[in-house]
Amino acid sequence: MSKQTKHQRLAILLETLEPGANVALSSAELVAMVGKHLAKPADDIVWLTLAVLGAEWPVRDDVVALRRRFWLEAPVAVLTDVANAGVRSSVPLRASNRVSRVVSGTVVVDVHHTARTGLATGIQRVVRKTIAEWSQRHEILLVGWNPSLTSLRELSDQEAENALYGTAPNAESGTADEVLIPWKCDYILPELAVEDSRTARIAAMAEFSGNRSMLIGFDCVPLTSAETIGAGMGAGFARNLVAAAHFSKIATISEAAAAEYSGWRMMLGSAGITGPLIKSVFLPSDAGSVTDAELASARKSLATGDLPLVLCVGSHEPRKNHLAVLTAAEVLWREGHQFSLAFVGGNAWGAEEFHHRLAVLEDHGRPVKTVHAITDALLWGGYRVARCTVFPSINEGFGLPVAESLAVGTPVVTSGYGSMAEIAIQGGGILVDPRDDQNLARGLESALFDDEVNARLRREAANRSVRTWSDYADDVWDYFFTEA
Numbered sequence: 379m380s381k382q383t384k385h386q387r388l389a390i391l392l393e394t395l396e397p398g399a400n401v402a403l404s405s406a407e408l409v410a411m412v413g414k415h416l417a418k419p420a421d422d423i424v425w426l427t428l429a430v431l432g433a434e435w436p437v438r439d440d441v442v443a444l445r446r447r448f449w450l451e452a453p454v455a456v457l458t459d460v461a462n463a464g465v466r467s468s469v470p471l472r473a474s475n476r477v478s479r480v481v482s483g484t485v486v487v488d489v490h491h492t493a494r495t496g497l498a499t500g501i502q503r504v505v506r507k508t509i510a511e512w513s514q515r516h517e518i519l520l521v522g523w524n525p526s527l528t529s530l531r532e533l534s535d536q537e538a539e540n541a542l543y544g545t546a547p548n549a550e551s552g553t554a555d556e557v558l559i560p561w562k563c564d565y566i567l568p569e570l571a572v573e574d575s576r577t578a579r580i581a582a583m584a585e586f587s588g589n590r591s592m593l594i595g596f597d598c599v600p601l602t603s604a605e606t607i608g609a610g611m612g613a614g615f616a617r618n619l620v621a622a623a624h625f626s627k628i629a630t631i632s633e634a635a636a637a638e639y640s641g642w643r644m645m646l647g648s649a650g651i652t653g654p655l656i657k658s659v660f661l662p663s664d665a666g667s668v669t670d671a672e673l674a675s676a677r678k679s680l681a682t683g684d685l686p687l688v689l690c691v692g693s694h695e696p697r698k699n700h701l702a703v704l705t706a707a708e709v710l711w712r713e714g715h716q717f718s719l720a721f722v723g724g725n726a727w728g729a730e731e732f733h734h735r736l737a738v739l740e741d742h743g744r745p746v747k748t749v750h751a752i753t754d755a756l757l758w759g760g761y762r763v764a765r766c767t768v769f770p771s772i773n774e775g776f777g778l779p780v781a782e783s784l785a786v787g788t789p790v791v792t793s794g795y796g797s798m799a800e801i802a803i804q805g806g807g808i809l810v811d812p813r814d815d816q817n818l819a820r821g822l823e824s825a826l827f828d829d830e831v832n833a834r835l836r837r838e839a840a841n842r843s844v845r846t847w848s849d850y851a852d853d854v855w856d857y858f859f860t861e862a
Contacts (some may be wrong), residue, residue, distance in 0.1 A: 422588030496547030572614030597775025676759025805838025
């Protein structure tokens with residue numbers, strides 16, 4: 379690292395620790411001034427020192443190692459050593475990185491993945507709807523991570539647009555080597571972070587930095603239904619929980635998710651960790667909007683002729699239980715019932731058997747379709763033209779398709795436990811055992827072909843209480859910032 383770079387970082391560190399201090403000093407003088415703050419320093423100052431001098435967020439082992447050195451050695455000597463070589467010789471300083479700024483008193487919202495993807499799955503939709511509401515009423519700073527996932531950086535204008543609205547998935551990133559360091563800030567993670575390098579640094583930040591950290595908790599499926607997830611996801615999610623253990627608050631999206639996170643929090647006690655406060659903040663039921671032309675287009679794309687339509691929304695991963703939907707549908711077709719079935723959602727891991735079974739049904743002339751490239755118009759139009767929807771997932775943190783179907787007044791056949799039953803309890807749904815194909819078939823039969831049942835379910839759906847994304851965003855914000 380050049381003398382100029384070292385000098386700049388020392389000046390930034392002194393300005394942060396001692397606002398208004400004279401930084402027009404030599405490097406040796408800066409070391410002496412900063413050293414006054416480092417005699418047996420608090421953990422937050424150790425973390426800040428590493429973050430600024432290393433120009434990246436540190437991991438736990440580095441914070442602990444430097445804390446021990448400051449307690450056992452002369453602060454100025456340790457600071458000089460760290461500024462020259464890093465806390466450990468095996469971990470060199472990022473000489474190429476530039477500390478763009480240290481921010482204080484700021485609400486920093488980490489939307490790294492959402493800013494870079496064109497996906498519109500459940501998590502991305504929750505993140506975008508929520509931060510769009512926050513950005514209208516609060517001062518927030520949207521951030522992402524550098525390519526090596528070692529530090530935060532500010533988003534480019536295009537990335538921020540994609541994070542908010544999903545309209546620029548190929549947005550150019552900001553300067554990759556710029557490092558943003560929050561100090562005495564509020565850090566919010568509204569998406570799922572599972573990358574090892576990222577979660578290791580979030581964990582150290584949450585434990586040591588003094589920043590207050592909060593997250594939106596979607597589910598603990600990798601723990602409670604591990605048999606339904608892809609290889610590697612369990613380990614990634616475990617690293618996410620390592621970070622979350624030192625957060626201040628978690629706002630879960632349902633009572634079912636709160637129960638999962640609360641069980642995990644209880645386990646932390648055996649490791650001497652208190653864990654975060656946990657509260658359920660129920661997601662809203664958005665009804666979307668659609669024109670007559672879009673409605674007609676959705677009918678043409680999804681339905682087969684004039685047959686009543688069953689719509690199934692979601693990716694084809696095993697947890698969504700789409701093989702059970704195909705089986706139940708075939709049972710009804712063999713019994714002589716006439717209807718069409720459409721799946722709307724992307725491919726996922728473990729979908730090979732689903733596609734094989736789907737192809738067999740198509741070869742037998744069954745009226746079944748799949749659509750992968752989903753638009754809002756197709757989604758909301760599909761909900762409205764369907765006679766009923768089906769969502770028999772094995773486990774969900776919430777189950778947006780259940781809430782969305784009921785929001786437009788379309789009955790849903792869904793799982794009779796967890797968040798899905800929690801959503802449907804207000805009416806409009808038929809609850810089934812998702813592991814019992816015959817039970818699922820009978821639920822579909824009732825919703826599809828019993829006119830009295832269908833009409834009753836539609837009345838119940840129409841009378842459900844309305845909860846908006848604005849309500850949800852406000853409730854999460856109030857929990858994070860006003861509730862004790």
